[in-house]
Amino acid sequence: xxxxxxxxxxxxxxxxxxxxxxxxxxxxxxxxxxxxxxxxxxxxxxxxxxxxxxxxxxxxxxxxxxxxxxxxxxxxxxxxxxxxxxxxxxxxxxxxxxxxxxxxxxxxxxxxxxxxxxxxxxxxxxxxxxxxxxxxxxxxxxxxxxxxxxxxxxxxxxxxxxxxxxxxxxxxxxxxxxxxxxxxxxxxxxxxxxxxxxxxxxx
Amino acid sequence: xxxxxxxxxxxxxxxxxxxxxxxxxxxxxxxxxxxxxxxxxxxxxxxxxxxxxxxxxxxxxxxxxxxxxxxxxxxxxxxxxxxxxxxxxxxxxxxxxxxxxxxxxxxxxxxxxxxxxxxxxxxxxxxxxxxxxxxxxxxxxxxxxxxxxxxxxxxxxxxxxxxxxxxxxxxxxxxxxxxxxxxxxxxxxxxxxxxxxxxxxxxxxxxxxxxxxxxxxxxxxxxxxxxxxxx
Numbered sequence: 001x002x003x004x005x006x007x008x009x010x011x012x013x014x015x016x017x018x019x020x021x022x023x024x025x026x027x028x029x030x031x032x033x034x035x036x037x038x039x040x041x042x043x044x045x046x047x048x049x050x051x052x053x054x055x056x057x058x059x060x061x062x063x064x065x066x067x068x069x070x071x072x073x074x075x076x077x078x079x080x081x082x083x084x085x086x087x088x089x090x091x092x093x094x095x096x097x098x099x100x101x102x103x104x105x106x107x108x109x110x111x112x113x114x115x116x117x118x119x120x121x122x123x124x125x126x127x128x129x130x131x132x133x134x135x136x137x138x139x140x141x142x143x144x145x146x147x148x149x150x151x152x153x154x155x156x157x158x159x160x161x162x163x164x165x166x167x168x169x170x171x172x173x174x175x176x177x178x179x180x181x182x183x184x185x186x187x188x189x190x191x192x193x194x195x196x197x198x199x200x201x202x203x
Numbered sequence: 204x205x206x207x208x209x210x211x212x213x214x215x216x217x218x219x220x221x222x223x224x225x226x227x228x229x230x231x232x233x234x235x236x237x238x239x240x241x242x243x244x245x246x247x248x249x250x251x252x253x254x255x256x257x258x259x260x261x262x263x264x265x266x267x268x269x270x271x272x273x274x275x276x277x278x279x280x281x282x283x284x285x286x287x288x289x290x291x292x293x294x295x296x297x298x299x300x301x302x303x304x305x306x307x308x309x310x311x312x313x314x315x316x317x318x319x320x321x322x323x324x325x326x327x328x329x330x331x332x333x334x335x336x337x338x339x340x341x342x343x344x345x346x347x348x349x350x351x352x353x354x355x356x357x358x359x360x361x362x363x364x365x366x367x368x369x370x371x372x373x374x375x376x377x378x379x380x381x382x383x384x385x386x387x388x389x390x391x392x393x394x395x396x397x398x399x400x401x402x403x404x405x406x407x408x409x410x411x412x413x414x415x416x417x418x419x420x421x422x423x424x425x426x427x428x429x430x431x432x433x434x
Contacts, residue, residue: 053416060419119398126381126394127221134381134390138397139421142374145398146405146416153409169412172359175307179410181314184402187321188395192219 013133014074015198016125017065019081020137022200023118024062026080026088030114031055033092039103046167047104047154051111054147061140068136075202083199088114105158108151115148117193124194145189152183216321221391226328258434263386264335265429267326270393271338272434273376273427274323276349277369279341281316283353284362285309308362308410315366315403322396329388342433360411367407368425374400375426 010018034040035051066076091110095103122141126134156178157165165174217223260268288309327337341350349369356362377397384390405415 053414057416057419064420123394123398124221127387127391131382131385134394135378135423138378138381138394139423141394142378142398142401142421143416143419145402149402149405150409150415153406168409168414170409172307172363172410172412175410179307179406180310181317183406184314184318184399186216186220187318187399188217188220188222188325188392189398190219191221191395 010074010201011072012197013129014069014072015201016129016133016137017069017072018074018077018202019195019197019200020118020122020125020140021062021065021069021077022079022081023121023195024058024065025078026085027058027114027118028055028062029080029085030088030092030111031058033089034107034111037092037095037103037107039095039107043104044163044166047108049168050150054111057143057147061143064136064140068133077200077202079200079202081195081200083195084114084117104163105155108154108158112148112151112155115144115151117195119144119148119189120191121194123189124191125197128197141189149183152185153179156182217325220395222325222388222395226325226388226392227332259335260330260432260434263384263389264330264333265432266380266384267330267386267389267392268335268338268342268434269427269429269432270376270380270396271323271326271330272341272343272432273369273373274319274326275338276341276343277319277373278316278323279350280353280365280369281312281319283350284356284366285312285316287354287356287362288312308359311406311410312362312366315370318399318403322392322399325392325396329386329392332388338434343427344431344433363407363411367404367411370400370404370407372425372427374398374404374421375423378421379423379426 031051031054035048035055040048040051066078069076088110091106095106095110119141122137122144126137126141129137154166157163160178162174162178165171165178217226258265288306323338331337349365353362353365356365374397377393377400381390381393381397384393401421408417409415
């Protein structure tokens with residue numbers, strides 16, 4: 001299977017890598033915007049730290065995907081995923097003036113959805129690419145899933161009014177009854193919401 | 204993706220995953236039953252270590268058997284940790300033992316054990332579909348050490364640390380395996396399970412007051428090897 005990019009046929013591996021890089025570029029932009037929102041900038045220090053560190057993780061993922069794309073004879077993808085970029089930007093704009101409690105849960109939900117989208121996509125792509133790329137894809141999927149797991153825990157804590165436990169270090173004894181399967185809701189990672197492989201190819 | 208379920212019917216737990224239609228309902232349920240029966244007697248020790256010369260598991264199947272054994276080990280370890288938590292809760296002990304401040308951990312352990320049992324069932328379903336024997340027990344070199352350590356966990360931090368080592372090893376093993384497997388079902392299973400083990404690990408780190416996502420990529424230095432398999 002091969003697509004077209006600027007008049008050239010592009011291998012499936014390059015399509016997957018460019019789309020993966022575009023998803024990471026979207027995440028970098030999203031986390032950067034989230035960090036500037038008053039709710040995060042002036043709010044909980046643990047979340048602000050998480051957002052900064054996670055943004056750096058996504059930048060590293062984008063760099064790794066682009067390096068692999070170049071090794072495979074493709075061009076690096078510097079743009080964000082076109083399918084979701086507008087929706088994410090609008091969502092963040094809406095949150096700028098929202099009340100802080102609403103805004104915080106909504107920001108965390110948005111980031112959680114983005115991590116889930118990326119993890120689902122990479123799990124799916126691992127079954128489509130050549131074997132040499134699979135470990136990279138699943139390694140990144142595992143890291144996105146970890147980001148998502150912490151964000152799900154944060155949502156759980158927000159839902160029961162336990163914002164004070166969103167700290168690192170936290171108080172594990174106080175997490176009773178709150179933290180559990182909600183933070184890893186399925187035994188097998190879904191791929192039903194994966195992005196199309198050619199969604200983020202360099203045009 | 205919406206692959207058609209196999210002749211044995213779809214497995215609800217696998218709906219929406221890359222495994223939908225790859226693993227049949229009957230084989231999956233048989234696998235779950237196998238895990239339960241094995242753990243109930245707590246005496247399934249796998250094959251004799253000296254039997255490796257005529258192993259039924261070669262190539263992909265050896266990696267799948269290793270995966271099933273690791274999942275069985277995780278289930279046993281979580282049940283042992285859960286028992287330690289329950290024992291202390293009944294004894295009304297304080298925070299020194301897992302049960303003291305560990306009811307959050309007990310809830311987490313139950314959820315993780317259930318998911319690991321489903322993972323083991325999936326690997327065994329794939330093995331059975333290839334006419335290979337399902338893996339019961341923990342046929343691994345040093346096979347009972349994590350379970351024994353779980354039984355004697357002295358503090359909540361001990362319990363979390365034991366669980367975390369198992370989760371990290373499982374996730375790393377799948378990340379290595381996914382590039383070496385050739386079977387589509389094996390690749391889909393490894394890719395679908397690795398992120399779930401990583402999620403378990405992230406929450407365990409959070410409970411241990413460590414940063415939940417320590418690095419941009421998962422290193423694989425602690426991955427298990429098929430040479431650890433005693434089958």
